[in-house]
Amino acid sequence: MSLTVDSVSKKFGRFPALNGASFVAPQGGFISLVGPSGSGKTTLLRILGGLEFADAGSVRFADLNWLDMPARTRNAGFVFQQYALFRHMTVADNIAFGLKVRPRRTRPAKADIQQRVKELLDLVQLPGLEERYPSQLSGGQRQRVALARALAIEPRMLLLDEPFGALDAKVRKELRADLRRIHDHAGVTTVFVTHDQEEAFAVADLVAVMKDGRIEQYGAPSDVRRNPRTAFVSEFLAA
Amino acid sequence: MKIFNGRSLARWRYEPRLRSGKFKNPTDDPIWLKLLLSAMALGFIAVVLLLPLLLVFREAFANGVSAFWAAITEPDSLAAVWLSLTAAAIAVPLNTVFGIAAAWSIAKFDFWGKTFLVTLIDLPFSVSPVVSGLIYVLVFGAQGWFGRDLVEHNVHILFALPGIVLATVFVTFPFVARELIPLMVDQGRDEEEAAATLGASGLGTFLRVTLPNIKWGLLYGILLCNARALGEFGAVSVVSGHIRGQTNTMPLHVELLYNNYDYVGAFSVAALLAMLGLITLALKSLLEWRYADELAAAHRH
Numbered sequence: 001m002s003l004t005v006d007s008v009s010k011k012f013g014r015f016p017a018l019n020g021a022s023f024v025a026p027q028g029g030f031i032s033l034v035g036p037s038g039s040g041k042t043t044l045l046r047i048l049g050g051l052e053f054a055d056a057g058s059v060r061f062a063d064l065n066w067l068d069m070p071a072r073t074r075n076a077g078f079v080f081q082q083y084a085l086f087r088h089m090t091v092a093d094n095i096a097f098g099l100k101v102r103p104r105r106t107r108p109a110k111a112d113i114q115q116r117v118k119e120l121l122d123l124v125q126l127p128g129l130e131e132r133y134p135s136q137l138s139g140g141q142r143q144r145v146a147l148a149r150a151l152a153i154e155p156r157m158l159l160l161d162e163p164f165g166a167l168d169a170k171v172r173k174e175l176r177a178d179l180r181r182i183h184d185h186a187g188v189t190t191v192f193v194t195h196d197q198e199e200a201f202a203v204a205d206l207v208a209v210m211k212d213g214r215i216e217q218y219g220a221p222s223d224v225r226r227n228p229r230t231a232f233v234s235e236f237l238a239a
Numbered sequence: 240m241k242i243f244n245g246r247s248l249a250r251w252r253y254e255p256r257l258r259s260g261k262f263k264n265p266t267d268d269p270i271w272l273k274l275l276l277s278a279m280a281l282g283f284i285a286v287v288l289l290l291p292l293l294l295v296f297r298e299a300f301a302n303g304v305s306a307f308w309a310a311i312t313e314p315d316s317l318a319a320v321w322l323s324l325t326a327a328a329i330a331v332p333l334n335t336v337f338g339i340a341a342a343w344s345i346a347k348f349d350f351w352g353k354t355f356l357v358t359l360i361d362l363p364f365s366v367s368p369v370v371s372g373l374i375y376v377l378v379f380g381a382q383g384w385f386g387r388d389l390v391e392h393n394v395h396i397l398f399a400l401p402g403i404v405l406a407t408v409f410v411t412f413p414f415v416a417r418e419l420i421p422l423m424v425d426q427g428r429d430e431e432e433a434a435a436t437l438g439a440s441g442l443g444t445f446l447r448v449t450l451p452n453i454k455w456g457l458l459y460g461i462l463l464c465n466a467r468a469l470g471e472f473g474a475v476s477v478v479s480g481h482i483r484g485q486t487n488t489m490p491l492h493v494e495l496l497y498n499n500y501d502y503v504g505a506f507s508v509a510a511l512l513a514m515l516g517l518i519t520l521a522l523k524s525l526l527e528w529r530y531a532d533e534l535a536a537a538h539r540h
Contacts, residue, residue, distance in 0.1 A: 072438045077437075084429035084430050086433070097439070098439075101443050101447065149437070150436075159436075
């Protein structure tokens, strides 16, 4: 039931975004992909989410050939840096979206969906905001809604692309702690992309430091911090 | 930082002048210049836009309301009104579907030849309508590419409704697409990607996410398309054949009546056409007002 990423490569035109990235993570782990911009971390995350296609390599997750599945059947919750909330829907409709689009036989009843929305809003600590529109929320609140929306589908995997990148330092710290709490509560395998090494090391069980489309070093935060394997990693940690 | 310092310095220098009462807003102009420019603008609008419109209605009602009514309820006029409305009723939905499809593919996907497609959509704007009418004569005319086959199978395209619809579709093609492309490009693909990761199908995403986000822009494009479809003269003139009561659209009928020295008739139909245009304009302004709110909300997001 673990996540195995095996030499995944991707080129955009002639520019190689990923150059054979590999790592193995246990079921329910919290993995941070960290590195400077252009290191391929977002591309790798989007490949895991099915929003981008790999040129080569394979991903196995929960005994599934993950890359052969289209995004909509992967059941992987994705949280975007710019929230990507549905701007014409209320918070409740945003969160319920993934449940409402299910085929009739697997779609929960209306009352159940309503109940689920309420629970999720409590979980992300925004109780009572059901009827608001995204434009009436602060950045931090929007990202909490986006997180609730991704969790509503009871995802097999939670993917976060610089989710706190657009927020100020105080809100970042709060959300980071909440994300960890929610992850531990839901027990879902989580891959978290950030360029902020402090954030990556503070929140994750396993850290993959990326550079030029490869994983430079992979391991528990304390191990990576204690034994940086390359000059790049030690410089990146010092920055 | 430098700009900020520059600004604060400028403010500091202005202050003594403010106190002595000689402060002048740097973007302000003398009163005589303001009046002159306003008079020029208003005069231009009055002469070029308002006066002709008023004259159309004055001429239409020159012999009273009953003459106007008689002119527009005359069988040939009614046939022209009906034909114009029919052509628009076919052309506008077609271009709505084409326009949405074109804008959707251009804004949400990357593919080879995309810039060429955008240029192609603009083609009807840059080609004279008469030329586009002539193209259909070349293709479907008796001496045209398909002319002989069409005659053999007794299919009438030129000098009949299909030709008029084709010409109208060609000329009004860009309106919906042009309205939607910048809007959809601006909105990006994030919401569609989010919908896909949440399990929505392609069609479900389009109906639940994309379409609601563009609805006001779409309506606006449809109105513009409709106004042009009703008013199109050049291209339709070439393919219609001007058969009274059969292939004469409203604009063509106005010309025909005018050339027959039936001024009241010509201006009555023209007034009706102008009224349809004014209704469209009113709806458009209403939407613009609504749509501005929505766009602002979208940008705040």
